[in-house]
Amino acid sequence: MSVTTSHAAAPAPLPPRAGTRIRLANVTKDYGLAVxxxxxxxxxxxxxEFMTLLGPSGSGKTTTLNLIAGFETLTAGTISLNGADxxxxxxxxxxxxxxxxxxxxxxxxxxxxxxxYPLRERKLPKAxxxxxxxxxxxxxxxxxxxxxxxxxxxxxxxQRVALARAIVFGPKALLLDEPLGALDRxxxxxxxxxxxxxxxxxxxxxxxxxxxQEEAMNLSDRIALFNNGRIExxxxxxxxxxxxxxxxxxxxxxxSNVFELSRVAEGTGTWEDQTWPVDSRTVSPRVGAGGRxxxxxxxxxxxxxxxxxxxxxxATSVPATIRDIEYMGAYRTAVLSLGRGNAVGRxxxxxxxxxxxxxxxxxxxxxVERQRIVAA
Amino acid sequence: xxxxLRDTDTEPAEVRTARRPRRPRRRERGVDPIPWWLRxxxxxxxxYFILPTLFVIPMSFSTATTFQFPPKGFSFQLYENxxxxxxxxxxxxxxxxxxxLAALLATVVGTAAALGLHHLTGRLARLVRTLLMISIVxxxxxxxxxxxxxxxxxxxxxxxxxxxxxxxxxxxxxxxVSVTSALGGFDPKLLRASASLxxxxxxxxxxxxxxxxxxxxxxxxxFAFVTSFDEVVIALFLxxxxxxxxxxxxxxxxTVEIDPTIAASxxxxxxxxxxxxxxxxFVGTRRKSR
Ligand SMILES: Nc1ncnc2c1ncn2[C@@H]1O[C@H](COP(=O)(O)OP(=O)(O)OP(=O)(O)O)[C@@H](O)[C@H]1O
Ligand SMILES: [Mg+2]
Numbered sequence: 001m002s003v004t005t006s007h008a009a010a011p012a013p014l015p016p017r018a019g020t021r022i023r024l025a026n027v028t029k030d031y032g033l034a035v036x037x038x039x040x041x042x043x044x045x046x047x048x049e050f051m052t053l054l055g056p057s058g059s060g061k062t063t064t065l066n067l068i069a070g071f072e073t074l075t076a077g078t079i080s081l082n083g084a085d086x087x088x089x090x091x092x093x094x095x096x097x098x099x100x101x102x103x104x105x106x107x108x109x110x111x112x113x114x115x116x117y118p119l120r121e122r123k124l125p126k127a128x129x130x131x132x133x134x135x136x137x138x139x140x141x142x143x144x145x146x147x148x149x150x151x152x153x154x155x156x157x158x159q160r161v162a163l164a165r166a167i168v169f170g171p172k173a174l175l176l177d178e179p180l181g182a183l184d185r186x187x188x189x190x191x192x193x194x195x196x197x198x199x200x201x202x203x204x205x206x207x208x209x210x211x212x213q214e215e216a217m218n219l220s221d222r223i224a225l226f227n228n229g230r231i232e233x234x235x236x237x238x239x240x241x242x243x244x245x246x247x248x249x250x251x252x253x254x255x256s257n258v259f260e261l262s263r264v265a266e267g268t269g270t271w272e273d274q275t276w277p278v279d280s281r282t283v284s285p286r287v288g289a290g291g292r293x294x295x296x297x298x299x300x301x302x303x304x305x306x307x308x309x310x311x312x313x314x315a316t317s318v319p320a321t322i323r324d325i326e327y328m329g330a331y332r333t334a335v336l337s338l339g340r341g342n343a344v345g346r347x348x349x350x351x352x353x354x355x356x357x358x359x360x361x362x363x364x365x366x367x368v369e370r371q372r373i374v375a376a
Numbered sequence: 377x378x379x380x381l382r383d384t385d386t387e388p389a390e391v392r393t394a395r396r397p398r399r400p401r402r403r404e405r406g407v408d409p410i411p412w413w414l415r416x417x418x419x420x421x422x423x424y425f426i427l428p429t430l431f432v433i434p435m436s437f438s439t440a441t442t443f444q445f446p447p448k449g450f451s452f453q454l455y456e457n458x459x460x461x462x463x464x465x466x467x468x469x470x471x472x473x474x475x476x477l478a479a480l481l482a483t484v485v486g487t488a489a490a491l492g493l494h495h496l497t498g499r500l501a502r503l504v505r506t507l508l509m510i511s512i513v514x515x516x517x518x519x520x521x522x523x524x525x526x527x528x529x530x531x532x533x534x535x536x537x538x539x540x541x542x543x544x545x546x547x548x549x550x551x552x553v554s555v556t557s558a559l560g561g562f563d564p565k566l567l568r569a570s571a572s573l574x575x576x577x578x579x580x581x582x583x584x585x586x587x588x589x590x591x592x593x594x595x596x597x598x599f600a601f602v603t604s605f606d607e608v609v610i611a612l613f614l615x616x617x618x619x620x621x622x623x624x625x626x627x628x629x630x631t632v633e634i635d636p637t638i639a640a641s642x643x644x645x646x647x648x649x650x651x652x653x654x655x656x657x658f659v660g661t662r663r664k665s666r
Contacts, residue, residue: 069568069572070571071568071571090571090576091568091571091572092570092571092572092573092574092575092576092577093574094572095574096572097572097573098568098569098572100565100568100569102563102565104563104565104566104568104569105569106566106569106570106584106588107588108587108588117570117573117575117583118573118574118575121573121574121575121579122574162569165573166572166573169573169574175572
């Protein structure tokens with residue numbers, strides 16, 4: 001960062017910068033509602049990391065981002081950037097770039113003037129400003145649009161300008177609040193790739209807010225999953241998908257078959273009248289003694305055999321009836337009613353299973369290591 | 377994910393379609409034609425509004441020494457009176473000075489109040505807003521008497537400062553209303569964007585807020601100017617032999633002197649105010665055509 005804010009002309013175009021470590025320690029924001037918007041959140045975002053704050057609407061993602069940006073004041077806790085406490089620092093002194101869902105470009109300024117804005121605030125010499133603006137517009141593939149006003153650009157182009165403006169001054173980190181929320185599907189996919197590319201090229205820390213799990217999975221190094229103002233789980237997309245610790249995480253990311261267990265003890269779990277083997281390594285550490293727990297297994301891990309077929313030894317199986325078969329494009333999914341018929345589940349059909357028909361009694365089975373016991 | 381991968385090598389759609397800069401389209405015209413009778417009604421109402429003002433202009437070229445309509449003859453006698461007599465010129469100068477200073481003060485106060493009250497919704501904010509607007513609904517005579525009594529005590533009667541203070545109070549509501557409405561179309565996210573880009577609040581105001589609400593500010597300022605310029609009730613109370621404004625001099629010229637020069641001065645005022653309104657129109661269309 002010091003590289004670009006210094007007045008000396010930087011040699012290479014937008015040199016890679018070491019990222020910033022962002023630390024949130026027991027951060028709370030209370031608006032005086034029934035529950036705090038952000039409730040005792042602690043999170044460390046590593047230098048250069050792409051961290052996504054994911055969660056349902058109202059879970060406190062934006063509030064957390066705004067606290068990092070300095071747009072809101074903390075009720076409790078501290079926020080530090082590279083070890084320096086910035087909790088009391090006003091937003092304009094934090095040197096963090098920000099991207100908004102509605103772009104927030106200055107409508108009375110041209111593209112070039114918008115992008116030059118942070119450089120002019122930093123009183124860079126005119127020649128440097130012109131050069132940097134051209135470089136960054138090239139980086140976001142908007143060369144030749146300097147003279148356009150934001151209203152003359154499409155949504156995707158406006159967001160590129162906003163991105164250029166937010167990175168041109170070499171901020172300590174880039175904060176993005178649902179920047180692709182207002183764009184259509186194809187454009188979202190294009191810009192996702194672009195954001196990843198720019199993250200690689202710029203190398204600084206990105207904090208990305210979204211409620212779209214697919215987007216989070218595609219982009220992130222790590223995901224912090226928010227629920228009711230608290231962090232439910234932090235980890236890589238794989239970790240969150242394959243080793244959820246709570247039922248909330250399992251349900252939020254991808255599809256899950258959920259069996260609420262009435263009892264987990266001595267290597268077994270009880271669901272309805274069935275007793276299933278449980279591998280202690282697949283039990284989430286969040287399952288407390290006597291706490292409620294559930295067994296979850298992904299649809300792609302569930303296999304089906306016709307009612308009289310054989311199940312490999314050691315696999316967990318449960319009688320089921322195929323209720324419906326959904327065509328998903330690349331594959332088909334069977335909708336099942338399980339056990340006594342109260343539970344609904346899903347299984348992704350493979351080639352051999354696709355001759356199974358609706359109404360057919362089957363055995364649904366999965367390998368014990370594919371299941372996961374989570375806190376319910 | 378799969379879609380995303382496929383799109384890497386193709387050019388994004390919006391780059392292809394938007395080679396030429398597009399201008400925002402002009403206001404769309406309605407489909408229904410305006411019926412003829414409605415046009416006549418509109419014309420009559422329009423005439424009703426402007427005729428009285430227009431009467432004064434032919435009269436200002438009259439050769440008569442008293443009021444007569446239709447005017448007799450043609451001369452610039454009345455204009456000559458207006459622009460050569462010290463009382464008229466002095467009062468015109470006073471009026472312009474008072475109106476400029478009052479408009480300036482009202483604009484600063486009104487804009488600051490509009491900005492401050494914009495984000496507030498509480499009961500206190502509503503109370504403050506009402507207090508600032510009160511001079512619009514209070515009868516002028518009530519304000520005039522109140523101002524007169526208090527200014528007597530503070531020795532402000534007949535002074536430039538007294539006029540400016542009193543007229544600023546009646547100008548503030550216009551600025552407050554026009555700036556508030558301009559702020560309605562202002563995206564508060566821009567303030568956060570500006571802060572994140574490193575601009576302290578006062579720089580944000582100068583570079584972002586003010587340019588975007590300038591139309592509201594200019595409109596309010598012109599209204600405040602015009603309001604002060606033709607204000608007569610308070611000015612009557614505050615007048616002194618040393619300092620009086622044009623409307624008061626006009627009032628005197630009719631009630632005391634029966635001087636037809638008022639026709640010329642009225643014309644001057646009408647033209648000045650019309651020009652100001654045209655400026656306002658111009659500011660408006662120039663902004664919109666962006
Ligand atoms: N300025 C505010 N005043 C009062 N309550 C607020 C304010 N901002 C947010 N909240 C509340 O705090 C909670 C969290 O809001 P936040 O905007 O952080 O959610 P979010 O996770 O970003 O949701 P979304 O996906 O809908 O944007 C919500 O219950 C919201 O109503
Ligand atoms: Mg949000």
